[in-house]
Amino acid sequence: xxxxxxxxxxxxxxxxxxxxxxxxxxxxxxxxxxxxxxxxxxxxxxxxxxxxxxxxxxxxxxxxxxxxxxxxxxxxxxxxxxxxxxxxxxxxxxxxxxxxxxxxxxxxxxxxxxxxxxxxxxxxxxxxxxxxxxxxxxxxxxxxxxxxxxxxxxxxxxxxxxxxxxxxxxxxxxxxxxxxxxxxxxxxxxxxxxxxxxxxxxxxxxxxxxxxxxxxxxxxxxxxxxxxxxxxxxxxxxxxxxxxxxxxxxxxxxxxxxxxxxxxxxxxxxxxxxxxxxxxxxxxxxxxxxxxxxxxxxxxxxxxxxxxxxxxxxxxxxxxxxxxxxxxxxxxxxxxxxxxxxxxxxxxxxxxxxxxxxxxxxxxxxxxxxxxxxxxxxxxxxxxxxxxxxxxxxxxxxxxxxxxxxxxxxxxxxxxxxxxxxxxxxxxxxxxxxxxxxxxxxxxxxx
Amino acid sequence: xxxxxxxxxxxxxxxxxxxxxxxxxxxxxxxxxxxxxxxxxxxxxxxxxxxxxxxxxxxxxxxxxxxxxxxxxxxxxxxxxxxxxxxxxxxxxxxxxxxxxxxxxxxxxxxxxxxxxxxxxxxxxxxxxxxxxxxxxxxxxxxxxxxxxxxxxxxxxxxxxxxxxxxxxxxxxxxxxxxxxxxxxxxxxxxxxxxxxxxxxxxxxxxxxxxxxxxxxxxxxxxxxxxxxxxxxxxxxxxxxxxxxxxxxxxxxxxxxxxxxxxxxxxxxxxxxxxxxxxxxxxxxxxxxxxxxxxxxxxxxxxxxxxxxxxxxxxxxxxxxxxxxxxxxxxxxxxxxxxxxxxxxxxxxxxxxxxxxxxxxxxxxxxxxxxxxxxxxxxxxxxxxxxxxxxxxxxxxxxxxxxxxxxxxxxxxxxxxxxxxxxxx
Numbered sequence: 001x002x003x004x005x006x007x008x009x010x011x012x013x014x015x016x017x018x019x020x021x022x023x024x025x026x027x028x029x030x031x032x033x034x035x036x037x038x039x040x041x042x043x044x045x046x047x048x049x050x051x052x053x054x055x056x057x058x059x060x061x062x063x064x065x066x067x068x069x070x071x072x073x074x075x076x077x078x079x080x081x082x083x084x085x086x087x088x089x090x091x092x093x094x095x096x097x098x099x100x101x102x103x104x105x106x107x108x109x110x111x112x113x114x115x116x117x118x119x120x121x122x123x124x125x126x127x128x129x130x131x132x133x134x135x136x137x138x139x140x141x142x143x144x145x146x147x148x149x150x151x152x153x154x155x156x157x158x159x160x161x162x163x164x165x166x167x168x169x170x171x172x173x174x175x176x177x178x179x180x181x182x183x184x185x186x187x188x189x190x191x192x193x194x195x196x197x198x199x200x201x202x203x204x205x206x207x208x209x210x211x212x213x214x215x216x217x218x219x220x221x222x223x224x225x226x227x228x229x230x231x232x233x234x235x236x237x238x239x240x241x242x243x244x245x246x247x248x249x250x251x252x253x254x255x256x257x258x259x260x261x262x263x264x265x266x267x268x269x270x271x272x273x274x275x276x277x278x279x280x281x282x283x284x285x286x287x288x289x290x291x292x293x294x295x296x297x298x299x300x301x302x303x304x305x306x307x308x309x310x311x312x313x314x315x316x317x318x319x320x321x322x323x324x325x326x327x328x329x330x331x332x333x334x335x336x337x338x339x340x341x342x343x344x345x346x347x348x349x350x351x352x353x354x355x356x357x358x359x360x361x362x363x364x365x366x367x368x369x370x371x372x373x374x375x376x377x378x379x380x381x382x383x384x385x386x387x388x389x390x391x392x393x394x395x396x397x398x399x400x401x402x403x404x405x406x407x408x409x410x411x412x413x414x415x416x417x418x419x420x421x422x423x424x425x426x427x428x429x430x431x432x433x434x435x436x437x438x439x440x441x442x443x444x445x446x447x
Numbered sequence: 448x449x450x451x452x453x454x455x456x457x458x459x460x461x462x463x464x465x466x467x468x469x470x471x472x473x474x475x476x477x478x479x480x481x482x483x484x485x486x487x488x489x490x491x492x493x494x495x496x497x498x499x500x501x502x503x504x505x506x507x508x509x510x511x512x513x514x515x516x517x518x519x520x521x522x523x524x525x526x527x528x529x530x531x532x533x534x535x536x537x538x539x540x541x542x543x544x545x546x547x548x549x550x551x552x553x554x555x556x557x558x559x560x561x562x563x564x565x566x567x568x569x570x571x572x573x574x575x576x577x578x579x580x581x582x583x584x585x586x587x588x589x590x591x592x593x594x595x596x597x598x599x600x601x602x603x604x605x606x607x608x609x610x611x612x613x614x615x616x617x618x619x620x621x622x623x624x625x626x627x628x629x630x631x632x633x634x635x636x637x638x639x640x641x642x643x644x645x646x647x648x649x650x651x652x653x654x655x656x657x658x659x660x661x662x663x664x665x666x667x668x669x670x671x672x673x674x675x676x677x678x679x680x681x682x683x684x685x686x687x688x689x690x691x692x693x694x695x696x697x698x699x700x701x702x703x704x705x706x707x708x709x710x711x712x713x714x715x716x717x718x719x720x721x722x723x724x725x726x727x728x729x730x731x732x733x734x735x736x737x738x739x740x741x742x743x744x745x746x747x748x749x750x751x752x753x754x755x756x757x758x759x760x761x762x763x764x765x766x767x768x769x770x771x772x773x774x775x776x777x778x779x780x781x782x783x784x785x786x787x788x789x790x791x792x793x794x795x796x797x798x799x800x801x802x803x804x805x806x807x808x809x810x811x812x813x814x815x816x817x818x819x820x821x822x823x824x825x826x827x828x829x830x831x832x833x834x835x836x837x838x839x840x841x842x843x844x845x846x847x848x849x850x851x852x853x854x855x856x857x858x859x860x861x862x863x864x865x866x867x868x869x870x871x872x
Binding site for chain 2: 018019022042043141142144148149151152155158159160167168169172173176188190192193194195197234235236249251254255258262265268270292293294295296298299300
């Protein structure tokens, strides 16, 4: 969607979002109380109680949060501060909260926290504040108080099982189109569709066929050169993304992950390799599968970073000449803190690039891009808030640039979107690439 | 449903095609597909610059196309492909293209005897189904969940019935989707509609629907059950009494209900893919008996055997007394029958197949890139580079093995009929 939801804010800075505001207008105090208490009693338990009762309000989580740091240490933006303005208040008032409170709580939950889990590492007790904010989002979903753009994406997921309203024929046609384009470069290249028994199901997020089709092209070239036995499905279930996980529609999240894994089972693949997306990895590897009662993914899932690591380590792709522009690396939260892929990412970057300049902080301590957790999917009304909320990322990138970095590698779609906006707004003037962009550019290809 | 009595069940190994030589004849040879009776093997091949066809038993179709995909044999052994000629798409059956052309064609489905072939199509940005080259009269702005009746004569799909305005979340939540049966939509709309099921007589359709963002239930011919749930999975009609059952989520647990009323007396961490025995007397389902442990429940009673990774592809025996499924534990795949697991583990296994007398179970398995057939847990002595699904003879005494083997002279496709005793002793 290219248009803003509506007039975005007034002179007080209050942001208008039709999804939240119209949703609130439909609620009575009784309904609010009833829904909140139903969620709290039926869907939370020891975990919520433990976190709430354990927190000693020490504030050590504050320094972990990019919103807090970017707003000059404003305690309203500290993780504990955000919990205080949302879940704690709800618990204290036993669900008897008003519309004004809920509007603020929805805004905090959806647009002031990326669920990045950096704060959990700084909490002396390891409290997962992202979980507490997710409970707030779940309540908002159950009340019908969700940002319009994110809700539209959730609707797309429900109607098409992908997040971009891509119809069944459009998806298949996109694969044909990319195969044909790539055959101009490699005449024998193939994107095998519905090849039962292939080793790998290559899964992507819907923005790839919709806006970033060159990524499918590049992946096809990489896979064909490396001799990877892969396939892509011709059915819904091809999209691994999941904004329902972030809107709080867990029932739909489960439906999406069921379709995804059952597609892999139907195709008889040994594993799913997914493109450079962080949030989808979280959904497939951690949250969505578990909602369905799979302790781990029933079909193993390999993120692109790990897959590129394998291909390089095993010599399946070779580099003609290392990428010569100095690069830095954005560690995506969901695959570094969420999966520990940061060292493999460094192996890949060092194998591809002449000069690697690490950001500070880095690895699992890296700052979030501020787009993840569904925040970028709340759309234009919150765009500036998102950009203002990650001034520290701009500072972090400026520091890397001062040490020579000219290119940011971001192996995640949300990181890409977030850093692209920061790049333009703060005038960083750095190039931004996926790992696949660089591999495709410098790899050996058949003459 | 194959017409097994017309197939060649004479014991022996017959060379059907020298598939290894196809690569000498064509620049491009895709993975092969084998007919149910094993008499034919085919693959998409490139016959010239931007020109594709299908090579079948060493001979290419006379017709060529600028794109060919989704090669599928029907139950009657006819070969279908989705083909594009000068940018327009249609279905080719045994090389003969349908008369109608479309802007896109996908999702080929067959009736049980193969006579009815149905596809989803798009033309001028309108969507509809086509059966045997006869299109629906009604067109829609999208079509999904294409479903055919048990005899293949009727077709249903999920369609938008109201033009959905981009980004209008409130309109969407009022309900814009319905079910079209043979092109005629129900006169009721839902927020979402997903999997559909026809009754066994083809007269009724049940659908899993969402009537708000939170209320899930089943609609039968457009009429909602009077109970709502926090989620549902695909419904099924009973073959014996026409009632409808569906897995539903109540208070975070899954159970099976019938016509909106309690049915199974216990609930599970998960319950899906329920199925009826052929006589309709039993129901089996894939369940998670507890979080992270998967098994089969028959009439609500779970096997004591569980798997940690997954359970899938369950199937009833023809007499309805036995159930087999695929299980995966610790990354390794195997077969379980009636709650007992086969000892050997594999890198992949395919859906098990019962013999007509319900006594034997066979499955295609893969280990280290080699395929073979296992019957009652015992492997056939030969291995293959590629393999079709096994089929038992009508008397259950023989098994048809359709496999590609490679020797120094290259790859060859063989059709083998083997006495089952040769495998199980």
